[in-house]
Structures are given as structure tokens and as C-alpha cells.
Amino acid sequence: MDVKGMGVNGVGVNGVGVKEALPRSTPEDQGIPSRAVLDFVTALEERVDAIHGFVLVRHGHVVAQGSWAPYPLNGPRMVFSLSKSFTSSAVGLAVDQRLLSVDDPVLKFFPDDAPEEVSENLARMRVRHLLTMTTGHAADTAVVRTTGDQNWVRGILAKPVEHEPGTHFLYNSGASYLLSAIVQQVTGSTLLDYLRPRLLEPLGITDATWQTCPRGINTGGWGLTLRVGEIARFGQLYLQQGRWNGEQVIPQEWVAEATSRQVSNDGEPEIDWRQGYGYQFWRCRNGAYRGDGAFGQYCLVMPDQDAVLAMIGGTTHMQGALDLVWEHLLPAMGAEPLPSDDTTRDRLERRLATLSLPEPSGRSTSPTAARVSGQTYRVRIGDHSAEDPVLALRLPVRAAQTIRFDVGAEGECRLRLRDSGGEHEVVGGANQWRAGTTTVVRDDPDPVLVRATWTDDDTCELRICFVRTPFIRTHALKFEGDQVTMTTVDNVLPPPAAVVADLG
Structure with missing residues (x-):
């Protein structure tokens, strides 16, 4: 391709x-x-x-x-924390409908999820503090997603609030999740469903997706997919003060408030992340x-x-x-x-x-290809899987038990990794990109473009572009005698350990 x-x-x-x-x-x-x-x-x-x-x-x-x-x-593209600005827009629309106020106490919306003992700081927390990342927490409360608790709202509200709300800026994706939960509470719709007719469809956005928590609440602070x-x-739309094709889509007052500096965050003149924060928007130079x-x-x-x-x-x-x-x-x-x-x-x-x-320099084939094609190698080191504990920003790595490598008639290279859950394969075109899907990272198939290049006689690199994400993973397989060493490099993430496997 x-x-x-x-x-x-x-x-x-x-x-x-x-x-x-x-x-x-x-x-x-x-x-x-x-x-x-x-x-x-x-x-x-x-x-x-x-x-x-x-x-x-x-x-x-x-x-x-x-x-x-x-x-x-x-x-379609995973936009990570850019999702937060869309969450802000939903809150602004709900405020305009008088479904809530930025000065409402957060606990007002979750009486059944509040801890038995409510601290003074938690009682003081307002919607405004969620919007401006000034909840008073000392650490990002989105870590709740790793605890196994199905109720993220309850888990976040149980976290200690070390500072008085409004006095301490901390980038906190858990706060954005609570905003999504509030929107769902007051509208009866998920954040995404609420935004579809009010914001997304007027902009011609018809197939956006948004991740959800175990209880079906959109994650708010991340998980949105857009082009x-x-x-x-x-x-x-925001540049036009919320107007689109002659209609006021987002209230003008909300646009002004959301994009103004509501809080300071230790301004440094040459850093755009230190120019202040609005309602889920960053100020810039x-x-x-x-x-x-x-x-x-x-x-x-x-x-x-x-x-x-x-x-x-x-x-x-x-x-x-x-x-x-x-x-x-x-x-x-x-x-x-x-x-x-x-x-x-x-x-x-x-x-x-x-x-x-x-693109990697190299050839579409190698004299080694015929010798190693169709061979299965057994991994001889332990579990090498890894995942970021907070926001899964690290691509997982399969704990492979065997590695199989095949070269097709047109030079395409097929890598098969078998773990306890079954076999997972990815196919790369011979020094050209080939479209497909793969489960080498997770069980749900990911759309990918894959390119296989022989960088020397004994080394084949499969470059995997996960087209809906920022991530590009390269598996380099070096064949030496009856052994293959698979080294994995991710473009923006720490590299996992190399995998060594033996024939047989």
C-alpha cells in the first residue's frame, strides 16, 4: 500500500x-x-x-x-486530554440550561457516593474547582481506575483533599471525570450523547467515540476520538465566540469564561503550560x-x-x-x-x-528469510508485559510464550505471538505499508499500517503504526543460528525488555 x-x-x-x-x-x-x-x-x-x-x-x-x-x-484519532475541552463545553451547555451552576457543591450530585466522614475541604469543593483543576487534591485522582473499584465517583470522593479547594492548582483528570459524571447525572445522558445534537452534529462531527468507565460514564478527561x-x-467555533453558521452553539459567556485565565499556575514566560488555566483550557503566550x-x-x-x-x-x-x-x-x-x-x-x-x-532503510527481502520462515521459537525469559498504572499511556506488551515468523510469496512478513490467551499476529508489507488489524497489543483488534524491512541480512524490523493513536511500535527480530531476539521500541514510550527465544 x-x-x-x-x-x-x-x-x-x-x-x-x-x-x-x-x-x-x-x-x-x-x-x-x-x-x-x-x-x-x-x-x-x-x-x-x-x-x-x-x-x-x-x-x-x-x-x-x-x-x-x-x-x-x-x-479518527485518540485525542487524550484534549477531551477535557469538550467536557467543559458540555458543562457550559448544562449551565446555560440551568441544570447546574459552577458554584454548586460537588457532593450535591453524589449524595450516595460520599464517604461516611466528609472532610471540610471536600464539603467546600465546587464544580468551579473541578473545571479549574483546583480541587485541593495533592495527586491526580484518575488513579482510581487502577484500583478495581467499579464506582470511580465513590473512589475519587474517598481520596483525601489535602488543600482548601481553589488554593492549589494540580492537573487532575479525575476532576474531569467527575464533570462528566455530573453532566450525566443532571441530563440523564452520557456526555457524548448530550453533546451530539448540541455541539458535535452542528460541527459535522458524526462518528466521535468516547471511552467509558465500568458504569457507563464517559471518562471526561481522556478517551475521545476525533479527526x-x-x-x-x-x-x-470557540474563536467565533461559540457561533456556527449563524447559530449560538456554545453560550458566548461560557466561551469567555472557559478560555480566560481563571487560576494561575506559577507563570514562566517561555513555557506555555505556565500561563494559567481556564475551564479545562490552557492559556498560552x-x-x-x-x-x-x-x-x-x-x-x-x-x-x-x-x-x-x-x-x-x-x-x-x-x-x-x-x-x-x-x-x-x-x-x-x-x-x-x-x-x-x-x-x-x-x-x-x-x-x-x-x-x-x-522510514527505516533496508531491503524487502534477505537470504535469511527462507531459513527462518515457518519456524516457531520458544521464549526463554519471564513475563515482559507492562502497562502504565494510571492512564495506560504505555502500550501493553504480550507475555509471549512462542514467536513464529513467516515470509509470504510477495515478501510480506507475518509475526505471530502466542500467549496464554491465544495467538496474535501482525503482517507487514515488504518494505511498504500494509493495512490490517492486529491484537498484538490488546484483545480488541486495532487498525494498523505495518511495514516490514530487512535492515541487514539477519534482522527484520516490523514497524506498526496504530493509526488511531500517536503510537508506532517497532519489533526488531534478529536471527542468529537457532535463536531469535525480539527487541521492541515504542516511539513515545519507554522501551520494554527484549525477548529471547530458541528454536523448537
């Missing part, structure tokens, strides 16, 4: 494929030189590892968009604000420039991407349209249409 050329709209800058509700324009017509966008893209590739896609909007027009193969621009163009439209999620998911709104930038990525250097916005895009945004620059714009369009993440 050749996925190059999918950099913009699936087929190129002026192609189709992404469901759009925003008109298209050249950068120059909206006061941005194409050279600035080109320089921004180049800088992302050179200095941030890695952004997977972006949509840039100016004056309500999409002026540039692209994605780095193998990631498609129009694919990058949908993220851009959400940002444009340069008068901007954003929602964001782990590993490079951004919805950046720049009111002074009348611009929005949505990005999806797989990076641990999130500040670096914002630094490049301030360096290349923001100073280039002028107040008036610019003269056409067809030469540079054509260069930009060609560049955006051929974006690609770096």
Missing part, C-alpha cells in the same frame, strides 16, 4: 476526502505568506519528532493542511489559548490573529511544536491579503502532498 500523496485531503492540497465545513483559501489571500507555512513544516520535521498532521485556519478559511504518511489526515479537521472546527492532549494533540486558538491550528502528533516535546508556531506562523500573519506567490505556493502544495515520516 503506497500511502505517500495522502498528505492533504487524502490526495493532495486541492483534493477531497476530508469532510469540511470550512472554505478553502490560499495562504496569501488570508494574509499569510506560503513561505512561512513551508518554513513551519520544515521546522516541524527537523525539530519535533513527530507531528502526524495539521490543519491551519485563518479568517475562517483552511489555508493549509497535511499529514505525514503513513498517517491519514482524515482518520484533525474536526478539532480545527471546534477551535474555530501571545494571547492564545488551547486544549491539548498527550503526545502532541493540539487545538490552538489565536484570537489576536483570527487563526486556529489543529495538530495531531506522536511527540514527547509538546512545547517544541508551540515554539515553532510562535517562531514561524504567528509573526507572519498580516492584517491584509498578500500578493499571489504562485511559485512558493506550488512548492508548498507539493510538499504537503508528499509528507512522510522517516
